[in-house]
Amino acid sequence: MNTVKLAASALAMAAAASAADARDQIQIAGSSTVLPYATIVAEAFGENFDFPTPVVEGGGSGAGRKKLCEGVGENTIDIANSSSRIKQSDIDLCSSNGVAEIMEVRIGYDGIVFASDINGPEFAYSPADWFSALAAEVVKDGAIVANPNKTWSDVNGDLPAQDILAFIPGTKHGTREVFDEKVILAGCEETGAFEAFKTAAGGDEDVAEEKCMALRTDGVSVDIDGDYTETLARIDANKNAIGVFGLSFYQNNTDKLRVATMNGVVPTTESIAAGDYPVSRPLFFYVKKAHLGVIPGLQEYIDFFVSDDMAGPDGPLAAYGLVSDPELAKTQEMVASGTPMAPLN
Template sequence: MKFKSFVSVAALAVAATAVAGAAQARDQIQIAGSSTVLPYASIVAEAFGENTDFPTPVVESGGSSAGLKKFCEGVGENTIDIANSSRPIREAEIKACAEAGVKDIIEVRIGYDGIVFASDIKGNKFAFTPADWFKALAAEVVVDGKVVPNTAKSWKDVNPNLPDQPILAFVPGTKHGTREVFEEKVIAAGCKETGALDVFKKADEKGAAKKCITLRTDGVSVDIDGDYTETLARIESNKNGIGVFGLSFYENNTDKLQVATINNVVPTVAAIASGEYPVSRPLYFYVKKAHIGVIPGLQEFAQFFVSDEIAGASGPLAQYGLVSDPELAKVQADVAAAKTIGQ
């Protein structure tokens, strides 16, 4: 497969989003969902339009949960064809899809991304552990064996080795798949690491896990419902803020942001690929099989997306920050066979 020359991948992502926003015709593939997957899908959509006879797909954001909800609204030209997601589809969502007639879903893993913690490039440097984040943001913590409301004001209150800087965290809102990964691999991990989980279980075995990830509502933890550009804007207006980003977004904004370590590991593509960096996740898109053969180019787009030239280690997605899937050949075979969930 040969492609026309690629322009700067960052410019390509912006251009694709602009084209997608203006498009209206239904002979185009319609995609919605994860803001983390958005730049990758936009790059692929633009390249697909340039290198095939099919129109450039329409790519929109909105968050993983919102995209999957739209995906599960039903089958037909008035529904989207693909949902992007930074987490696996849930069983409840598969059930909701089936109830609406979306019974055959193709899951496509496109690669891996890291979740990073970044702050103003001229500010303090941070070396975090999951325990630090739990003790900073959890609504309740354990002090001297007792569960108490969290009143920590400075990162130094949380860990004496951290800077004496007010705690202010900009975290993904609950509609984003990144939020679930943040809760699971950072907040919940920190809850367990500090021993708080065991204390919570003594009081309420069933509710302990939820208590671990319940965050403060006193202004130190701020939900961001928009995409990473909104998080960056918040940090630019409040230099004490620390934001939760995808690695690729950070790597494309290193002139404005500096990144923290987690467990003394610097987040890099290599550290994620090796598994050394602890806060990473696979990225996906989901295809409505019933639309293949109905919406022009849908099968071709899915195969184009995961081709070696696009999703491989030397492709434009890797240039933008995606960690190539080590099992890409298997993904390609499953997509070519239109293999659905459960097959």
């Protein structure tokens, strides 16, 4: 019967899958922050080399690293993009699945900036201000109390008397992790609240950290689960608000946003590269070493990614908003010699 033939040929086709020829394109997955940079490099790589254009997928840093650690072989990805450093749990997963050596490649830095409406007042923050403004509980006169601050001037007399309203990235964003750690937690320690929480918790540091990072739920701090365009739209509608943005996004919207300083430092590519601006994070990708030499073009791709033509200060990645790594030459050398990453300290 005709249908039988069709079904048989379809089954044969599916069976051919297991015998499909070796994968010839690089497969990459991971952070959506790194995704635009990776696609820019992949595109240029496909144009200029004889290898096929790598296939780049988003999905988030954690998911990408997990996929990288699924094992060795053509059905697993070659590179995981990540906007945060690999965790020991990932490395353990990797080694339990036979992924012994991973190369860690730092491609540059991403700054996180605080910006408000262009026509509003100027803000000069410190992490302590943000902690005191947004934490659920703060220390007042030696006692732990629910956050009573209503305006920024309540938090710090030097700040304008504007109602506190902050649009911060939702918990699904990698940016939130950096915000929690480098702003809220740093501020918690600065104000001495950390010590107070620790004493109250009987010396348990984990509980204290958790209390530090617990934010107010009275509508003053608003989680934005969408992207920066949503944050911008919210600020447009609510001129009193302060938003958290990526540096590249701010630089493309200098006509609408006024950026705040942090510890007196204006966020620029230079101040982030120099390490003066405190709220920044390195961006990475992780390469499965076992795939080098197996997947054609993998070594060429990673060499190309960190080359001055791409990741250098005048390259297309910097043009899109990446803060170029001052130690790029070291990374290039490391990539060329194929040095696997050392154990996490």
